Structure formats: C-alpha cells, structure tokens
Amino acid sequence: MVPTLSRSAHAAMLSAAHRAAPYEACGILLGTAAHIRTAAPTANVAADPTRHFEIDPAALVATHRAARDGSGPQVIGYFHSHPNGLARPSATDQTSAARDGRVWAIVANDAITCWRDGADGFEPLSYRVVEG
Template sequence: MPLTLTLTPAAHAAIVHAAAAAHPHEACGLLLGTATHIAAAQTAANVHPDPIRHFEIEPAALIAAHRAARAGGPQVIGYFHSHPNGLARPSATDAAMAAGDGRIWAIAASGEVSLWRDAPSGFEPLSYVLKEG
C-alpha cells in the first residue's frame, strides 16, 4: 500500500501563496519536516535566468536550510515549485532535472498541490492529508 504523507495546512497554504505571488514566474522553495510529514514550506528566490519556464532555488537558501538541519532544525526533505500555466504534475523539464534521490517534490498549479517522490525510476505520485503537527 502506498505511503500517505501528512502536510500541515500552513505548509500547503505557503506553497499555494508562493505560486500565486510569483505568477507568471515559477515559485520555488524547500520542504521541511520528516520522511512522512511536511511541517513547513520555505519560499526561496527563483534564480533561474528563465523563471517563467524553469526554477532554480537560490543556493544560499538551500545551504542555510541544510546548516540549520545539521544544527538540529527541521530536515530538508524536498522541494516545491509551481507551474504557472501548467498542471500540478511533473513536466518533461522536471523529469530531465530530477536527481532520482528520493526527495519529495510538491508542484503547485491552479491552486492545487500535488506531491511526488523523485525516485531513481522517475517521479512516483504520493498521496497526502492535511494535518497539524
């Protein structure tokens, strides 16, 4: 049976808000929590030269989050980005950029958020429920 993750309502709202605020550019950021629970979504600057069709998380934000995790803060368990004019599922560009490292990707489009595992064999859909904690 597939794993169902939990996502805090605040993290879900942060992803949806970031996507709306960045439009028509892609929003992006980090997912923080545990292997089964996304506690927070931290928005980061999209530093890609073509932010309308691509995303690149600001390296300083990524480094700071990993440093905080090593110091006892929440773990970086994945990433989020938006598809301003697309669907809430991985695109061909996402598949080409994926590392196959098992991280969780959240993709926002049209007010929807979907979760995916970046598996070595490609993106696998994940189910989730909203839950505090």
C-alpha cells in the same frame, strides 16, 4: 505510508505560487519523512523564471547545513509552481531530478500534487492535509 502536510505548509505553497505568477515560485519542504511541517519559499534565481525554477543556492545550502548540524528541521524536498501548466512533473523536471528520494510538490491552478523523486523517476505520492 501516506505522509501528512501541515495546513500552513499547504497554504504557504499556494500563496507563494500566487505571489510569484507569472513566474515559477519555489522553495524547500521541511519536517520529517512522515510529516511536512513547513514550506519555506525561496527566491527563484533561474535565468528564465517564467519557464524554470532554481532555488536560491545560498538558501538551499544554509537550510541543508542547519538540518545537518541539528539546528534546523530536516529537508524533505522541494516545491515549485507551474503557473501556466499542470500539477505534474514537466519534461524539464524529469531531466533535472536528482533521483534522491526527496518529495517534490508542484502547484498549478490552485492544486498541489506530491511526487517521490525515485530511482526510476517521479512516482505520485498521496498526502493528507492536517493541522500543525
């Protein structure tokens, strides 16, 4: 199944990457397994945000808690940018991945690629941008 990505989520990731440069932007992808509705930017609290990202733990915990108790959308995955790199998982991304099946979207040079964080590593994931 090719998941869909809302036009607003697509725009939010590109905007977050532009605003954060030269630092890495990051955030949380929300929706359903078939449709990413929202890309919610968060603070990057990494020690070196020019080369790494770390989603603000307080935002991450609050988002997961809201999803669990039904008051918020489901966490589908995460996004971050590679301001001076390629729109594919880096060696650092490979080592920090949880292998939990979530989607990782990577923004670089005005392109967004999506990847499934699978048991055997990242697998490219096709998507379509749609309204809503």
